[in-house]
Amino acid sequence: MTASDAERLARVALGRLTEPGRATLLGAVADRGAVAVLDHLRADPLVAPQVADVDPERELEDAARSGLRFVVPGDDEWPDPLEDLVGAAPVQGRGGIPLGLWVRGPFRLDGLSGSLAVVGSRSATTYGDDVARGLASQVAESGRPVVSGAAFGIDQAAHLGAIAVDRPTIAVLACGADRVYPQAHQQLIDHIARTGAVVSETVPGGAPMRVRFLARNRLIAALSEGTVVVEAALRSGALNTANWAGRLNRHLMGVPGPVGSAASAGVHQLIRTGAATLVTSGEEVLEMLGAAGEHVLDVPRGKDRPRDGLTERQRLVLDAVPLARGATSASISRVIGLGVDATHAALLELEVRGMVEVDEDGWRLAALAHD
Amino acid sequence: MTASDAERLARVALGRLTEPGRATLLGAVADRGAVAVLDHLRADPLVAPQVADVDPERELEDAARSGLRFVVPGDDEWPDPLEDLVGAAPVQGRGGIPLGLWVRGPFRLDGLSGSLAVVGSRSATTYGDDVARGLASQVAESGRPVVSGAAFGIDQAAHLGAIAVDRPTIAVLACGADRVYPQAHQQLIDHIARTGAVVSETVPGGAPMRVRFLARNRLIAALSEGTVVVEAALRSGALNTANWAGRLNRHLMGVPGPVGSAASAGVHQLIRTGAATLVTSGEEVLEMLGAAGEHVLDVPRGKDRPRDGLTERQRLVLDAVPLARGATSASISRVIGLGVDATHAALLELEVRGMVEVDEDGWRLAALAHD
Structure with missing residues (x-):
C-alpha cells in the first residue's frame, strides 16, 4: 500500500516550504491531510x-x-512508532509526526520496530566509546537495529558497533539525507547508506542547523523502542533525545561511569531522578526491551563459592568458626547449639574441603572460606 | 535516666549466654524484659x-x-533508632534490638541520629577508596557522624575520611569492642576509640565470626539515617548491610562506577532495581538525608554558556544559523519567520558576541557556539 500521489507531492512541497518538526503545521497535516494544508497556504x-x-x-x-526515496504515512515502509508523536507536547515548538522521511539505503524503515537508539556525548571518553560500541554490537547481534545520529563520539561508536557485527544501522541526520554532517564522517555515513539507512526529515540539500538537531532528536527517540544514553554532560544534546524518549514512553536507559567524570554527569542525573534505568551491558538493555519471557536475565550472581556446595549443618558450623583465633569444637558447638560430636564431624568435613584449619589453638577459617 | 541495675545485669548475662542478634531471644527480651527471660532460662x-x-x-x-561501657535501652545514651529493629523480619535468624551495646570511646551513641553509614567492598579499587574517603569527609564536615565496620577497603576509607576532617567516626565491630579485627587495623581502631566510638553487640573478648558479621551489619544500617554503598561485588557482605538499610526504611544510596568494574556490579544492581538511589557526591548524600529545606541542591547545571545571555530573538536567530555552510540573512529570516531586517540586526549582535561568523558564503556558527 502507498499513500496517494497527491498527498505525497503535497508533503514534499510542505517540506520545502517549512522547517522540519514545526509542531503546529504537522498537527494541522495530521488532522486535515497535506493536500488541504497546502491548499490553505x-x-x-x-x-x-x-x-x-x-x-x-x-x-x-x-x-x-x-x-x-521519500517515505510518508500510509506507505508500507512507514515506521508506525512515529505515530506516537501526535500525542506528545512540543518542545521549543518542535514536535509532531514528520511530513515524511527521506531515506538513503537498503534498510526498510518498517523494520525499525524493536530498534535501540544509542546516543551520547560528542566529546566522549574512551570509556564511553568502548561501552557504546560493545553495547551496540550486542544489541545489533540480537537482531535489533541500532539507531543513532552519526555525530562524533558516542553516535559514531554506536554505528561502528553495529557495523562490526555486520548488522544494519540507521543514521538519522539533521541535514538532508543526501548530505554528510559532520564532514569527517563521510565514509561512515556512506557505509551506513550502503548497508543500513540514512534518514532525514530535512529536505534534500538542507543544511544542519541547531533547530534541525532538536527536531531530529525527537525522531531518534520516536523511531526506537528504547534509548540508551552513554555519557552525556549536564547540558548535552543527548539529554534532549532522552527527554523525548521519556515523553514518548520509550524505555530510557543510562550507562553509569566514574562519578568524577563530567561526561557521565548528565547520565547520572537521569538515573538519579528515576528518568532512566541504569544498565551496564547489552544483556540488560535486551532485558528491558524484551517482551515477557524473551531475554529475561537471571539475577546476576557472583562466582560460585565453596559454601554453595555445603549442607545446612556444615554451613551452620562454618559460620561459627572464628576468622582469626582458634576455637575448640566444644565452644563452637555451644555457639550454635549443636551436639559436640555432630559439630566435630562437620568440622572434619569442612577441613577435608579445605575450608577450616585446626592447630593447637583450635579451629579457624581457612583463607579460602573468606569472602 | 538509666535502666535498672537488675535489667542491665540480666542483659550482660544473656549476652554471655547467647549469640549476638538471635532474633527469637531478642524478641522475647523486647516483650518481657531481660530479667524475666533470664529467670526463665x-x-x-x-x-x-x-x-x-x-x-x-x-x-x-x-x-x-x-x-x-555497656549501653542498654532506657539509658540516656541509648540510640533510639535501634528500636526500629523490632519491626523488621529476621535474616538467617538474626534480627531484633540488641541486648545492649559495648562501647569504647568518647562519642555518645545518642549523638548518632543523622549519621551516615558508608560501607562497601573489602577489596575496593583506588577509585572506590577515593570516592568513599571524599564522601565521608564531606558528610562528616557537615556534622553528621560517619559509621562503618573498620574492615579493609571502603570501611577503612570511610573512617579515614572522617578522621581527615577531625570529626568523630564510629566503628561497629563483629568481635568484642575491646578487640581488634582485622589485626592490621589496630592503629585505626584505637584512634577511633580515642576520638569517636568503637561499638559492638558481641561480648567483650568475643571473636569475629561470620554469623556475628551478619548480626553486626544490621546494626550499622539501623544506627544510621542512611547507608551509602561504595563498590560492592555481586555477593559482597556490604549488600547484606544494604538489605537491612532498605528493610529498615533508611535512605539507601549507591555510588556508580565504570560498568566493567566487578567491584561496582553489586551497587549497579541495587540502583538498577530501584533499591538504592544513585549518588555521586557528598552534596547529593546530604540532600537525601537532609530535612526539607536543608541541604537542598540546585539541579546541577552545566557551565554557563554564551547562549544564556541572549535575548529570545537572538536565540531564535542563532538556532537557525547553519553549523557548516553559510546562509544568507534572507534564508535565515525565512526559516524562522522573522523579518529580514530584524534577522540581520540579530545576526550582527551575535557576530559582536563572537557567536556567528560571516564570509562570502553567508552566515555560519562560530566555533564558540557549538555545544
Whole structure:
C-alpha cells in the first residue's frame, strides 16, 4: 500500500516550504491531510508565490537520482512508532509526526520496530566509546537495529558497533539525507547508506542547523523502542533525545561511569531522578526491551563459592568458626547449639574441603572460606 | 535516666549466654524484659548451670577496666533508632534490638541520629577508596557522624575520611569492642576509640565470626539515617548491610562506577532495581538525608554558556544559523519567520558576541557556539 500521489507531492512541497518538526503545521497535516494544508497556504496571497515556486515532482525525481526515496504515512515502509508523536507536547515548538522521511539505503524503515537508539556525548571518553560500541554490537547481534545520529563520539561508536557485527544501522541526520554532517564522517555515513539507512526529515540539500538537531532528536527517540544514553554532560544534546524518549514512553536507559567524570554527569542525573534505568551491558538493555519471557536475565550472581556446595549443618558450623583465633569444637558447638560430636564431624568435613584449619589453638577459617 | 541495675545485669548475662542478634531471644527480651527471660532460662535444668556460671557484675567491672561501657535501652545514651529493629523480619535468624551495646570511646551513641553509614567492598579499587574517603569527609564536615565496620577497603576509607576532617567516626565491630579485627587495623581502631566510638553487640573478648558479621551489619544500617554503598561485588557482605538499610526504611544510596568494574556490579544492581538511589557526591548524600529545606541542591547545571545571555530573538536567530555552510540573512529570516531586517540586526549582535561568523558564503556558527 502507498499513500496517494497527491498527498505525497503535497508533503514534499510542505517540506520545502517549512522547517522540519514545526509542531503546529504537522498537527494541522495530521488532522486535515497535506493536500488541504497546502491548499490553505496557496490561498494566502502572502505565501502563494512561494508555493507556486515549489515543484514537488521534480524534487522527487532529483531525490531519486541521488538515491533517496521519500517515505510518508500510509506507505508500507512507514515506521508506525512515529505515530506516537501526535500525542506528545512540543518542545521549543518542535514536535509532531514528520511530513515524511527521506531515506538513503537498503534498510526498510518498517523494520525499525524493536530498534535501540544509542546516543551520547560528542566529546566522549574512551570509556564511553568502548561501552557504546560493545553495547551496540550486542544489541545489533540480537537482531535489533541500532539507531543513532552519526555525530562524533558516542553516535559514531554506536554505528561502528553495529557495523562490526555486520548488522544494519540507521543514521538519522539533521541535514538532508543526501548530505554528510559532520564532514569527517563521510565514509561512515556512506557505509551506513550502503548497508543500513540514512534518514532525514530535512529536505534534500538542507543544511544542519541547531533547530534541525532538536527536531531530529525527537525522531531518534520516536523511531526506537528504547534509548540508551552513554555519557552525556549536564547540558548535552543527548539529554534532549532522552527527554523525548521519556515523553514518548520509550524505555530510557543510562550507562553509569566514574562519578568524577563530567561526561557521565548528565547520565547520572537521569538515573538519579528515576528518568532512566541504569544498565551496564547489552544483556540488560535486551532485558528491558524484551517482551515477557524473551531475554529475561537471571539475577546476576557472583562466582560460585565453596559454601554453595555445603549442607545446612556444615554451613551452620562454618559460620561459627572464628576468622582469626582458634576455637575448640566444644565452644563452637555451644555457639550454635549443636551436639559436640555432630559439630566435630562437620568440622572434619569442612577441613577435608579445605575450608577450616585446626592447630593447637583450635579451629579457624581457612583463607579460602573468606569472602 | 538509666535502666535498672537488675535489667542491665540480666542483659550482660544473656549476652554471655547467647549469640549476638538471635532474633527469637531478642524478641522475647523486647516483650518481657531481660530479667524475666533470664529467670526463665534459670528455671530450665539443662541451662541453669551455664546461667549460674555467668557473673555479670564482674563482667561489667572487667569491661570498665578495659575502657568499655555497656549501653542498654532506657539509658540516656541509648540510640533510639535501634528500636526500629523490632519491626523488621529476621535474616538467617538474626534480627531484633540488641541486648545492649559495648562501647569504647568518647562519642555518645545518642549523638548518632543523622549519621551516615558508608560501607562497601573489602577489596575496593583506588577509585572506590577515593570516592568513599571524599564522601565521608564531606558528610562528616557537615556534622553528621560517619559509621562503618573498620574492615579493609571502603570501611577503612570511610573512617579515614572522617578522621581527615577531625570529626568523630564510629566503628561497629563483629568481635568484642575491646578487640581488634582485622589485626592490621589496630592503629585505626584505637584512634577511633580515642576520638569517636568503637561499638559492638558481641561480648567483650568475643571473636569475629561470620554469623556475628551478619548480626553486626544490621546494626550499622539501623544506627544510621542512611547507608551509602561504595563498590560492592555481586555477593559482597556490604549488600547484606544494604538489605537491612532498605528493610529498615533508611535512605539507601549507591555510588556508580565504570560498568566493567566487578567491584561496582553489586551497587549497579541495587540502583538498577530501584533499591538504592544513585549518588555521586557528598552534596547529593546530604540532600537525601537532609530535612526539607536543608541541604537542598540546585539541579546541577552545566557551565554557563554564551547562549544564556541572549535575548529570545537572538536565540531564535542563532538556532537557525547553519553549523557548516553559510546562509544568507534572507534564508535565515525565512526559516524562522522573522523579518529580514530584524534577522540581520540579530545576526550582527551575535557576530559582536563572537557567536556567528560571516564570509562570502553567508552566515555560519562560530566555533564558540557549538555545544
